[in-house]
Amino acid sequence: MALCPKQFAEQHALDGRHWQLLLHLRDTAARVDLLHPSVSRAVSARMPDTAELSLTLPTAPSAIRRPAPHHPHGPRRSLNHPTPASRIDERTYRVPPLRQPDGRFTNPVIPGFHPDPSVCRVGDDYYLACSSFEYFPGVPLFHSRDLVHWRQIGNVLDRPDQLRLPASMSSSGGIYAPTLRHHDDRFWLIVTNCSEGGGNLIVTATDPAGPWSDPVWAPGVPGIDPDLVWDEDGTCWCTVAGVSQVRIDPSTGQTYGTPHRLWSGGPGAKAPEAPHLYRIGDYWYLLIAEGGTERGHGVSIARGRTPQGPFEPCPANPILTHRGTDHPVQNTGHADLVQGPDGSWWMVLLGVRPGGGTPGWHVLGRETFLAPVTWVDDWPVVGEVALDLPALPWPLSPGPVEEHRDDFELAELRPSWISLRDRPAEHCTTKERPGWLTLRARSGSLDEPDVVFTGRRQQHLSCRARTLVDAAKGSGGLAVRLDERHHYAIEVSAARVRVVARVGSLRTVVAEQSVPAGPVALAVTTTEPPSPHGPCTGPDVVSLGVEQPDGTFTELATLDGRYLSTEVAGGFTGRVIGMYAAAGTVHFDWFDYEPLDG
Known part of the structure; x- marks a missing residue:
């Protein structure tokens, strides 16, 4: 109680x-229990036994008529440089929070698989970067003027000479936890490539929309989650998970001296990571995550007179955690601090929205949330990570309306599109057949790490995705992917469509039927499970089927969504819905993503 x-x-x-x-x-x-360290940690949820999987709900193929688509003192680090002239063009992608009638907004502010947010302010503009793991291009970059409306203006690592992710790398490897900062009129981003031949790398840009420089490697920086900060004399310090620190020249990657330990959170704290250093008022503040990125996740802070410490921990640590609570947002942690337009302080952080019964499954991945911060006795106090944000006391900048449909009429894919590990033009292009996306296979199925797959993050708990496929010279289709061992797909080949489910070591064809020759419209819908709901109810159901020319939707299978969740599959990503080629050459005329929430 x-x-x-x-x-x-x-x-x-x-x-x-x-x-x-x-x-x-x-x-x-x-909540009181969000701040006090004596709150118990949640026990890790047991995974279901894959030998007893029940994938399909008791539904038969059916014809369904589809509705018509429809901070006390200001910081001493640089915050007031002129805004760069950004290459923000028609390819940008806006993430629109749902505005309530009373002016409130909906968290997460960047929904879907967008974890480990790092934010910086430059004048009146805000920029935010996230982890991308096994997907290419890497490190999605967002822009906002009000901290609520964010639009993707590019990807930091968008060239093969910047980012190599070999097929031998497992899912949830790759690009971990960037830190984005602005110093001396340049943007600096440091990030870890957790793949063979990887390490910590630094890239820079004068325009956050790109181009970003070739990477400068920092072999003397150990560990993951690197942070960069400059002190009053211009010395740059790099701090990593653990938590340790080393002096660095970020222009060359050269380090000086041996990394020294700073502070590792509360006594016995698991996985101190995601460090960020700030000069605020008379103190240097060291913000970290601890407890691991599961239900025990939290945020703690310490302060000192220099960036090298020693550091005094906050008596109210962790300053944010939802461990041991029934809050609808869980796994809260990996945070960064920023000032709002009116001088108030805010925190961006990751969290998840579990659904279903026990233990609760999250399917969209770790998302980016926003929370208010006030200061008491020079310590930050984090307000509630609410699903509904109060109306903000500054002007809003909603930006352009999001387009749900992509007709593949641009020479390059929009920045929201991501591919597995790489995207060579010979395997993925919009130039071969104008107005179509062409995918050319190089492996047999979604079970393979080098499958040709291009998709977008699922960002809504309920949504519908559709595409028109021409598989006359190959086979491929539409898939909901978590990793190589966890995905559902509907595939077209030789005038037949089939639904394939892969869960762990099990792979099965759930349903199939013949279709007329020519392009075929495929559809995937995720919705809330049917009533009644109980302790064993999953987070959602995934329906896969074919859409007829007259708009009739023929449902071939409805599958339990829990098996495409992190609680089942493990890892650090979230669902991606997209197109793939399993054999030969497959063309896609358009892709439509329609939110069904609310």
């Missing part, structure tokens, strides 16, 4: 400062 702040303070013998923090927390309507 939840305790009021006074009961909680008496039970835990809290000192006056901590008591004041709790009072402030109460007044901001946040």
Whole structure:
């Protein structure tokens, strides 16, 4: 049972400062147990036994008529450089939070598989980068003027000479946890390539929309989750998970001295990582994540007089965690701090939205959320990570309306499109057949790490994706992918369509039927499971089928969505819905993604 702040303070013998923090927390309507370190950690959820999988719901193929598509002081790091003239053009992709009638907005502010957010402010503009793991291009980059409306303006690592992800690399390898900063009129991004021959690399740009430089490698920087910060005399420090630090010349990657340990969070804390250093007022603040990126995740902070420490931990650590709660947003952590347009402070962080019964499954991956931050006695107090954000006290900049449909009429794919490990033009192009996306196979199926697959992140709990496929010279189709061992697909080959499900070591053809010769419209829909809901109910159902020329949708299979969740598959990514080629050459005329939430 939840305790009021006074009961909680008496039970835990809290000192006056901590008591004041709790009072402030109460007044901001946040939860007491989100701040105190004595909150119990959630036990890791048991995975279901794949030997007892039940993939399909009891439905038969059916014809369904488809509806018509329809911070107390300002920081001393550079925040006020002129805004660069960005190459933001018609290819940008906006992520539109749902605005409520009272002016409130919906979290996450960047939905779908967009974890490990790092944000920087330059004048009136905000830029945010995320992890991308096994997908190419790497490190999606977003722009905003109000911290709520974000649009993707490019990908930092968008050339093969910047990013190599070999087929031998497992899923959830690749690009981990970037830090994005602005210093001396340049954008700096440091990130880890966790693949063979990888390591920590630094790229720079004068325009965040690109082009970004070739990578400068930093072999003297150990570990993952690197952070860059410059002190008052211009010395640059790189801090990594662990948490350790080394002096670095970011222009060359050269390090000086031996990495030294800074601070590793609370006693016995698991996985101290995602460090970020800031000069705010009279202190240097070291923000970290701890507890691992599962249900025990959290954010802690310490402060010192220099960027090398020593650091004094906040008495209210962790300053943010949802461990041991029934909050609809879980796994909260891996955060970064930024000031809003009015000088207020905010935190961007990752979190997940589990669904279904016990233990709860999240399918979209780790998403980017926004939370308010206030300051008490020079310590940050994080407000609630609410699914509904209050109306903001500054002007909003919604940006252009998002396009749900891509007709592949541009010479290059829009930045929201991602491919597995690479995207050579001979295997993926819009130039071979104008107005079509052409995929040329190089492996047999989605089970292979080098399958030719191009997709977009699933960003809504309920959605519909459709595409028109010409498989006259090959076979391929539409898939919902988590990794090589967890995906559902509907595939066209030789005037037949079939639904294939892969879950762990099991692969089965769930349904198939013949179709007329010529292009075929395929569709995948994710929706809430049918009633009644119980402790064993999954997070959603995935329906796959064919759309007839008259708009009739023939459903071939409805599958349980839990098997395409991180709780089942493991890893660090989320669902991607897209097109693939299993054999020969396959053409796709258009791709349509339609949110069905709300």
